[in-house]
Amino acid sequence: MKIVKNNNYAEIENFNILKFSQDEVQQIRDTLFREVVVVIRGQATDPRFYYGLISSLGQVDNLIQMYWTKNGSTIPEPLRPKFGKNIDYINWEDPETFPMQRVSGMKKGGYPTGIFGQGILDWHCNLTSPVASDGVALQAIEGIDGSVTSWLNTSTALLDMPKSLYNDLSKAHAEYVYSPDIWAEGALPQQLFTMINGAELTNTRNYKMKLLQKNSAGVEGIYFFTNNRCKVISDNPNLQEDLQNFLFNDKYIYHHEWKVGDIVISDQMLSLHKRQDTDPKILEKRVLNRITFFLSNYENFVLNQNNLKEI
DSSP: OEEEEETTEEEEESOOGGGOOHHHHHHHHHHHHHHSEEEEOSOOOOHHHHHHHHHHHSOBSOGGGOOBOTTSOBOOGGGSOOTTOOOOOTTOOOGGGOOBEEEEOOEETTEESSBSOSSOEEEEOSOOSTTSOOEEEEEEEESOTTOEEEEEEHHHHHHHOOHHHHHHHHTOEEEEEOOHHHHTTTSOHHHHHHHHHHHHHTTOSEEEEESEEEOTTOOEEEOOOTTTTOEEEOSSTTHHHHHHHHHSOGGGEEEEEOOTTOEEEEETTSEEEEEOOOOHHHHTTOEEEEEEEOSSOSTTHHHHHTOTTTO
């Protein structure tokens, strides 16, 4: 296995998802901490081994949302994965029946076969509260060639930041209101309702976070979820605008042009991502498998780092 560092991401070469070792898993995990975005191209689209790789990086969080099979059929409620119960992927005989959460606009029998199948997916991250999972992996399955997803790497941006802006940043925090109706505008109404209602039920719709963050490996970056109705609290009244102008610069963005089998894994505390495609004809064909997992944010890591009594 070879690790190649590029601008705003690292690429893993000479890797085979069908026969990975635990040593390779650790190298990928260490690289993800350091580089924030990791790309592995052209892998087999067997969901068993994709799950096996990501679950080796951290505890999978979206098990209860993994209820589609490889062809988009819905898995009946009693047979769906349960939260906290790892799937025995090694002994799962048929890859066609393995459960997975899909991002797709494809429909089967008139019903969606994935989430975020229409509308936009503007800059967002999976860390939507201090207790959310902070790792996301996507694998391209079909109808994807030429489609583009972009990642903003705040860790690389921080290295370029003027000292005065960094000083203001280090003393500031932001208040957020979980707002998928903004960053996923146009998504199916029932999906938006479920997302917002779930956050309200768990009291995670309103939250505060420091702007300056470190993952559990000590790598520093910025949490700035602008589309979650963000309000920066700072002695500098222009900080929110200054930070917006500095960060959202193509110099700090990696644009991934998908090919079937590609995998992109990201640290969602220190990055944002955005789907560039909005054409319904493209979205109804493209299918990605999505797994969320705990990278740094286990045992209240983010919550402890963002002591609400201090901000």
